[in-house]
Amino acid sequence: xxxxxxxxxxxxxxxxxxxxxxxxxxxxxxxxPQFAEIVTPAATLxxxxxxxxxxxxxxxxxxxxxxxxxxEFMVEDVDAVFARLKDQAELVHAPKLLAWxxxxxxxxxxxxxxxxxxxxxxxxxxxxxxxx
Numbered sequence: 001x002x003x004x005x006x007x008x009x010x011x012x013x014x015x016x017x018x019x020x021x022x023x024x025x026x027x028x029x030x031x032x033p034q035f036a037e038i039v040t041p042a043a044t045l046x047x048x049x050x051x052x053x054x055x056x057x058x059x060x061x062x063x064x065x066x067x068x069x070x071x072e073f074m075v076e077d078v079d080a081v082f083a084r085l086k087d088q089a090e091l092v093h094a095p096k097l098l099a100w101x102x103x104x105x106x107x108x109x110x111x112x113x114x115x116x117x118x119x120x121x122x123x124x125x126x127x128x129x130x131x132x
Contacts, residue, residue, distance in 0.1 A: 003043070004044065005037065005043065005044035005045065005046045006045055006046065006071065007045075007046040007047070007048055008045070008046070008047050008048070008109075009048055009049075009050055009052070009053060009061045009062065010047055010048065010049055010050065010063050010111060011049075011050055011063035011111060012110065012111070013036070013047060013049040015110045016047050016109060016110055017030075017038075017047055019089065019109050019110050020038050020045055020047065020109070022089075023073065023085065023089075023107075023115060023117070024038055024040060024045075024073065026038050026039065026040060028047075033049075034048060034049035035049070040073075042132070050062075050063050063111055064111040064112050066112075067112070069113060069114075070106070070113075070114040070115075070116050071109075071113060071114070072115075072117075072118060073115070073116070073117050073118075074119065074120070075118065076119065077119065078095045078103045078104065078105050078118060078119050079095055081105065081117045082095050082117075085107060085117075089107040089108065089109075089115075090108040091105075091106075091107055092106035092107060092108060092114055097121065098118075100125065101121060101122030101125030102118040102119065102120055102121065102125055103118060103119050103121045104116050104117065104118040105117050105118075
């Protein structure tokens with residue numbers, strides 16, 4: 001089995017796509033007016049408008065309702081990313097070292113999902129991500 005993508009359902013798909021294009025530096029591929037993908041070397045982030053939910057089951061997903069997921073992007077320099085985004089997105093926490101060896105900063109996307117940008121800094125963390 002292969003994890004193909006993570007999909008977010010958005011009330012304002014244009015704002016969400018613009019936010020993730022800004023964060024990742026990658027242009028979205030718009031596959032339909034209500035669906036876009038941002039493809040990175042390691043994973044794909046899919047963003048669908050609220051109207052796409054009906055294609056599965058009406059009411060099965062809801063924009064802005066999830067407070068359990070954190071999307072994580074590994075970056076080269078957390079402090080540079082923080083400097084670039086700090087005035088453009090809601091800050092959850094400033095850059096800090098976490099117990100598992102990553103230096104991380106977190107923001108919220110336009111609909112409330114936490115976005116973590118991190119870099120492994122301890123030898124154990126670097127080894128863990130070296131093969132991914």
